[in-house]
Amino acid sequence: MDEVYDVIVLGTGLTECILSGLLSVAGKKVLHMDRNDYYGADSASLNLTQLYRKFRSGQEPPADLGRDRDYAVDLIPKFIIASGELTKILVHTDVTRYLEFKQIAGSFVYRDGRISKVPSTELEAVKSPLMGIFEKRRAKKFFEFLQGWKDDDPATHQGLDLDKDTMKKVYEHFGLEPGTQDFIGHAMALYLDDDYITKPARPTYDRVVLYTSSMSRYGKSPYIYPLYGLGELPQSFARLSAIYGGTYMLDKPIDEIVTDSAGLFVGVTSGGETVKAKQVIGDPSYFGAGKEAEGGKVRVVEESKVVRAICFLKHPIPGTENSDSVQIIIPQNQVNRRNDIYIAMVSSTHNVCAKDVYIAIVSTIVETDKPELEIVAGLNLLGPIQEKFVSITSLYAPTADGRSDNIFITRSYDATSHFETVVDDVHDVYKRVTGETLVVKKREVEVQE
Amino acid sequence: MSKQYQFKLVLLGESAVGKSSLVLRFVKDQFDDYRESTIGAAFLTQTVTLDDQSTVKFEIWDTAGQERYKSLAPMYYRNANCAVVVYDITQTSSLEKARTWIRELQRQADPSIVIALCGNKTDLSARRQVSQEEARKYAEEEGLMWGETSAKTGEGVSEIFTAIAKKLPLTAPQASRAGSSARPAAGRAGVDLSQQSTPQAGGDQCNC
Numbered sequence: 001m002d003e004v005y006d007v008i009v010l011g012t013g014l015t016e017c018i019l020s021g022l023l024s025v026a027g028k029k030v031l032h033m034d035r036n037d038y039y040g041a042d043s044a045s046l047n048l049t050q051l052y053r054k055f056r057s058g059q060e061p062p063a064d065l066g067r068d069r070d071y072a073v074d075l076i077p078k079f080i081i082a083s084g085e086l087t088k089i090l091v092h093t094d095v096t097r098y099l100e101f102k103q104i105a106g107s108f109v110y111r112d113g114r115i116s117k118v119p120s121t122e123l124e125a126v127k128s129p130l131m132g133i134f135e136k137r138r139a140k141k142f143f144e145f146l147q148g149w150k151d152d153d154p155a156t157h158q159g160l161d162l163d164k165d166t167m168k169k170v171y172e173h174f175g176l177e178p179g180t181q182d183f184i185g186h187a188m189a190l191y192l193d194d195d196y197i198t199k200p201a202r203p204t205y206d207r208v209v210l211y212t213s214s215m216s217r218y219g220k221s222p223y224i225y226p227l228y229g230l231g232e233l234p235q236s237f238a239r240l241s242a243i244y245g246g247t248y249m250l251d252k253p254i255d256e257i258v259t260d261s262a263g264l265f266v267g268v269t270s271g272g273e274t275v276k277a278k279q280v281i282g283d284p285s286y287f288g289a290g291k292e293a294e295g296g297k298v299r300v301v302e303e304s305k306v307v308r309a310i311c312f313l314k315h316p317i318p319g320t321e322n323s324d325s326v327q328i329i330i331p332q333n334q335v336n337r338r339n340d341i342y343i344a345m346v347s348s349t350h351n352v353c354a355k356d357v358y359i360a361i362v363s364t365i366v367e368t369d370k371p372e373l374e375i376v377a378g379l380n381l382l383g384p385i386q387e388k389f390v391s392i393t394s395l396y397a398p399t400a401d402g403r404s405d406n407i408f409i410t411r412s413y414d415a416t417s418h419f420e421t422v423v424d425d426v427h428d429v430y431k432r433v434t435g436e437t438l439v440v441k442k443r444e445v446e447v448q449e
Numbered sequence: 450m451s452k453q454y455q456f457k458l459v460l461l462g463e464s465a466v467g468k469s470s471l472v473l474r475f476v477k478d479q480f481d482d483y484r485e486s487t488i489g490a491a492f493l494t495q496t497v498t499l500d501d502q503s504t505v506k507f508e509i510w511d512t513a514g515q516e517r518y519k520s521l522a523p524m525y526y527r528n529a530n531c532a533v534v535v536y537d538i539t540q541t542s543s544l545e546k547a548r549t550w551i552r553e554l555q556r557q558a559d560p561s562i563v564i565a566l567c568g569n570k571t572d573l574s575a576r577r578q579v580s581q582e583e584a585r586k587y588a589e590e591e592g593l594m595w596g597e598t599s600a601k602t603g604e605g606v607s608e609i610f611t612a613i614a615k616k617l618p619l620t621a622p623q624a625s626r627a628g629s630s631a632r633p634a635a636g637r638a639g640v641d642l643s644q645q646s647t648p649q650a651g652g653d654q655c656n657c
Contacts, residue, residue: 039522069557082640091642097492098524100639218640227639228527235522242513248520 005031005247007433008268008275010254010282013041014230014419015410017237018426019281021093022438024244031275032241033268037251039238041283042393042413045072045231045352051310055389065312065387066354072229073310073352076413077344077361078422079104079223079327082214085423085440087224092440095236102350104223105323109187110330111179115319115381118187118329135177142174142184146208162202170201178333184208186331192340192365192415193332223327223418229352254286257407263297265406279433281408284396289412299409300396306363306415307371309379312387313358317345319381324349324358327417330377339365341378342417357386365415366392401432408433451502454619457528458507461554462535463546464517467569470600471535472509475610480601497607497614505614507531516550523557531563531613536584538568538597539576544584551591563616565594567609572599 006028009020017039020032038044046054048061048068061068080086080101090096107118111130119125131139148156160170171181185191189207196204214222226232242248249270256269257280267276287299316322328343335341345360346352353359362378371392379385398409411425430438460468473479476495496506510529515521534550536543547566554564566588568579581597588595594612598605 037519087642096642101642102639224640224642228524232524235524238522239513239515239524242515245514247517248515249518250520252518 003029003031003275005029005275005277006279007031008033008277008280008282010034010268010280010286011041011410012036012039012234012238012250013283013410013413014043014234014237015413015422015425015429016041016281016283017234017241018089018423019410019429019433020246021095021237021240021244022426022430023433024241024246025093026434030241030246031249031277032238032246033249033252033254033270035251035253035286039250040075040231040234041285043074043076043230043234045074045229047071047073051389055310055391062387065357070348070354071352072231073359074230074346074361075308075310076230077308077342077363078230078413078417078419079225079344081210081222081418081420082217082224083210083222084214084418084420086419088440089423089426093237093240095240098236098239099232100227101224102227102325103218104221104225104325104327104346106320106326107187107221107223108320108326108328109183110328110334110377110381111183112334115328117321118183130183131177131180135180138175139180142170142176145174146205147212149205160201162205163200165201166198167201167204168197170204171197182331182333186340187329188212190329190417193338221327225325225346225350227351229346229350257287259405259407263405279402279406279408281410281429281433283410284398284412287398287407287409289396290394298399299407300398302394303397304395304415305366305371305392306395307366307375307390307392308361308363309372309375310389310391311360311362311379311382311385312353313345313360313382313384314356314386315383316347316358317343317360317381318383320345328378328381329417330381335377337364337374338367339415341375342415343378343381344417363415402429403432451504452619453504453506454617455506455508456530456617457510458531458533458613459510459525459529460512460533460535461516461547461550462567463537463540463543464514466535466537466540466543467600468533468535469511471533471567471569471598471606472511474600474603474606476509478603480603482601495610497611499611499614503619505617505619507610507614526554526557529558529562530617531565532558533565533567533609533613534593535567535569536579537570538579539570539573541578544568544579544587548587551593561618563594563613564591565596565609565613566591567595568597569600571597571604572601 007023007030009016009032012034020030024030048071051073052059052061108115109118116130119128150156188211189204211222252270254270258266258274260266265280267274284300289300320326324347326345330341332338332340341364343360343362347358348355360382362375364375372390395412397411402408408429414421427438462468472493476493492508492510494508496504498504532554534547536547568584585595596605596609
């Protein structure tokens with residue numbers, strides 16, 4: 001460990017692994033370490049042994065769950081939006097060669113006590129019980145407006161300005177009911193709360209367009225999912241990094257982040273040895289998250305908490321047409337909350353569990369001091385639950401941008417149902433670390449025959 | 450038409466036993482005395498033609514150095530049809546390491562995986578520390594294939610890969626063997642991310 005590296009990366013979560021891969025491809029000498037003996041950190045997929053070690057220390061997994069190695073249980077419930085930014089990076093870096101993807105079979109939304117399919121086409125929208133007949137006509141006009149919008153053609157604007165007018169004004173222009181607004185803002189634009197309504201309409205427009213273009217890409221839902229679980233994603237980027245010379249060390253507890261008298265990053269101490277590098281990137285858990293501040297330096301702050309319940313079922317979720325995988329969104333207004341409740345379910349079709357087992361994760365941003373009660377509306381939709389693993393996770397963000405001390409800290413995985421914010425963080429950190437904007441485009445593919 | 454099969458082959462073994470050199474000899478018939486650790490190749494492919502004219506295409510995964518600090522990802526073993534575990538005949542310790550890798554394969558990989566134990570560097574047989582008898586006996590006990598090679602001279606290299614190709618269960622054409630390859634190919638159940646989207650009329654592109 002006496003070599004000097006350009007960048008040391010701490011934690012093998014998806015954000016860190018994408019960065020590690022991109023930096024190695026860009027020619028940086030990268031050392032990537034993780035305190036765990038597995039890849040993925042907070043974005044890992046665990047087998048049964050690892051899952052029980054984490055949540056039920058000292059307890060063996062029940063035999064009726066089947067073989068340990070058949071399981072890859074995600075710790076964070078997220079899906080990949082087909083036309084989103086993560087897909088672009090997957091294609092750009094060619095790590096798709098290590099991965100296989102399947103569609104998520106359905107996207108549902110909770111309204112008035114029951115769940116309905118989120119319509120993916122106009123035909124489905126017309127049949128959907130989500131809206132009455134007159135509301136359907138209004139909604140149709142709204143979607144035609146979105147589809148027809150051209151920035152440089154005022155005739156398509158209907159007197160509205162996406163950059164100045166609020167989404168509230170747009171909803172009012174089309175006379176959409178609150179329930180329809182819930183559906184558009186939460187099930188399609190995937191906002192977690194209603195703050196977007198009083199802001200300019202442009203981002204909501206972008207998100208609805210992203211949703212519909214993703215939906216049209218493969219047909220059943222806007223989401224895709226990697227076989228063998230989300231933990232395959234960090235592994236594939238770690239391999240990319242390794243192929244471009246990145247050095248990997250798992251099972252390495254980090255004793256200390258070493259800085260000089262001016263507070264600048266010097267190196268990382270592990271097992272009594274210090275490795276030096278110009279810069280360090282790492283997830284918040286390596287920089288004091290959840291611990292008392294040492295030496296007065298607070299590098300990360302808690303922004304919010306998320307409650308997640310990983311539930312093993314022996315049946316598909318009732319009312320989802322026996323789908324092998326679904327997302328269900330419970331908009332906050334429907335259950336008198338400030339934040340939505342999400343359900344993400346996958347099954348043996350995705351090679352993440354034994355046959356006839358279904359893994360649903362119910363999650364939301366914590367609003368009270370009884371987090372588990374806040375997800376009851378979601379748990380109630382699942383039917384009988386075989387096993388339930390509840391966790392309350394703090395979400396951390398860095399207090400500084402790293403430019404002054406060469407310590408670049410990533411953000412915790414948030415409560416959104418997809419990876420778009422993860423990619424935002426990748427772009428942001430990449431720019432601060434390299435001083436260059438990451439340009440995501442298709443590389444020349446190196447075909448070796 | 451003769452049949453075509455495709456299999457994922459993973460390489461394992463201690464650093465510097467010649468894993469990459471072995472593949473370079475097999476795939477490109479080249480050897481480089483001062484070869485640095487592997488950089489830049491996700492995997493290499495090479496095709497072997499069998500006596501009945503059917504062809505076996507190997508998609509060969511190198512460790513990319515991730516074996517060095519016990520950091521090989523489970524993804525590496527995933528859907529591997531065969532493995533070549535390499536040791537250096539001039540280093541007794543490398544056979545010990547090979548035993549560890551074989552145990553790891555038996556734990557992590559598919560139970561039907563075909564494993565070949567390969568003693569490399571026969572060009573250095575003057576410095577031999579691992580006898581053929583010892584290695585062969587161990588391979589027999591564990592039900593492994595066994596052979597010796599020299600990536601430098603090419604001795605035994607194509608033989609060991611051909612022997613693996615013959616041993617693989619050629620039961621179904623590759624097109625229907627979902628999951629045995631890591632690359633999107635026709636006939637697989639998954640979705641291909643690289644494909645262009647089929648846009649609906651109107652706003653088809655995300656413009657964010």
